[in-house]
Amino acid sequence: MLTIQRLTVEYAIMQSPQTPYVNIAAYKFISFDDTAEKRPAFLEICQRNNLRGTVILSPEGINLFLAGLRHEIDAFLAWLRADARFTDLIVKESYSEKQPFTRMLVKLKAEIITMKHPLIKPELGRAPFVEARELKRWLDQGHDDEGRPVVMVDTRNGFEVDVGTFDNTVDYRISKFTEFPQVIEEHKADFEGKTVVTFCTGGIRCEKAAIHMQNIGYDHVYQLEGGILKYFEDVGGAHYNGDCFVFDYRTALSPELKETQTVQCFACRAVVTPREQISPDYVPGKSCPHCAPRQRAAQQASSAAA
CATH class of the missing domain: 3.40.250.10 (Rhodanese-like domain)
Incomplete structure (x- = not known):
């Protein structure tokens, strides 16, 4: 009961009509030997509830990043927690104005986070x-x-x-x-x-x-x-x-768990801070202060060789 009350307070403080999308992140290390059999069911429940994001299924457990409306997320979590292996799954939440993911993926992998140390269990x-x-x-x-x-x-x-x-x-x-x-x-x-x-x-x-x-x-x-x-x-x-x-369109969250003005360059994938966005080298979708000098050098080399 205490947990429910605490979560209700958090929802009231943090979620608003301006941020209708619930973004969840969760993982659990647990022996999971039927990942291939479960993959279609995970994909079906996510698609049925209009969720987007990524679910990674592995013999060592589960790792997920999903977003949807409150009732859609709640329906997915109720389904997942009906599996005894995931009843105690701890979920972290944040909120956004729009859906941060573009598609829904359920992947099978050897590890839920790759370290290449199989002895770590x-x-x-x-x-x-x-x-x-x-x-x-x-x-x-x-x-x-x-x-x-x-x-x-x-x-x-x-x-x-x-x-x-x-x-x-x-x-x-x-x-x-x-x-x-x-x-x-x-x-x-x-x-x-x-x-x-x-x-x-x-x-x-x-x-x-x-x-x-x-x-x-x-x-x-x-x-x-x-x-x-x-x-x-x-x-x-x-x-x-x-x-x-964070690994979605929001790029970064503040200590208040709100989206910031930090962005990621589409040309080189570097993180571009608000201060760096003032630079003339920052052209959304084309360049930023991290990659523009390399682009100019490449153009100059190409011109010299022509």
């Missing part, structure tokens, strides 16, 4: 986690409850980090998640005597990362439960600088 046991309010308290006081310094480690790609991240975070500028295991193993000595908190957008990458770090001998490592979006939902933007990149 989160469904057999999770790494320790820290919830948003407790993490904020640690960051407020400058250490965990045992007096160890707290170090935030970003498990996202470099372009995502550029949109926003926690203060004083460790960022290895990875270009894909499969690079994380090697780089974190190479820097293990840097974290001796410290408590490490891994984080990502919604929790899935940092959960796998924390398990890997435990496996290679990290003594004090936690995952941020629910990732950045859950942190925003629970405590806002404390100790966080900027916004959070």
Whole structure:
């Protein structure tokens, strides 16, 4: 009953007639050996309820990003949670003026988030986690409850980090998640005597990362439960600088979980901040300050060769 009341309050505060679309993100690591058989049913229920987005089904679990109207999302979640494996699925919500996705996909993959470390099996046991309010308290006081310094480690790609991240975070500028295991193993000595908190957008990458770090001998490592979006939902933007990149047309959400003016360049896929959009190099759909210099250099080289 308490959960229902809390969610009702959140809906009243955050959703309005101007933001009718409910955007949900959820994942769960669980043994899921009938993905091929279930794929048609997932596609049918999503299409029947006019949902768009992506559902990834894998032997290690489920990962989904969907959007639709409130009653459509609720119908899908009721159907999904009727499966005992997903009864306790935790869903993060945000709201938008329009449908953020262009199509509905249900994919079968070997992993719900690719790390290429098959020995990591989160469904057999999770790494320790820290919830948003407790993490904020640690960051407020400058250490965990045992007096160890707290170090935030970003498990996202470099372009995502550029949109926003926690203060004083460790960022290895990875270009894909499969690079994380090697780089974190190479820097293990840097974290001796410290408590490490891994984080990502919604929790899935940092959960796998924390398990890997435990496996290679990290003594004090936690995952941020629910990732950045859950942190925003629970405590806002404390100790966080900027916004959070999301993989849909909204590009980034503020600590208030509202769409920002940040966009993504259609030519090179780089993130373009509002300040960068002032540049004459920014031409929507054609160029931005990140790719325009390369485009000019290529044109000059082509002219010189002609």
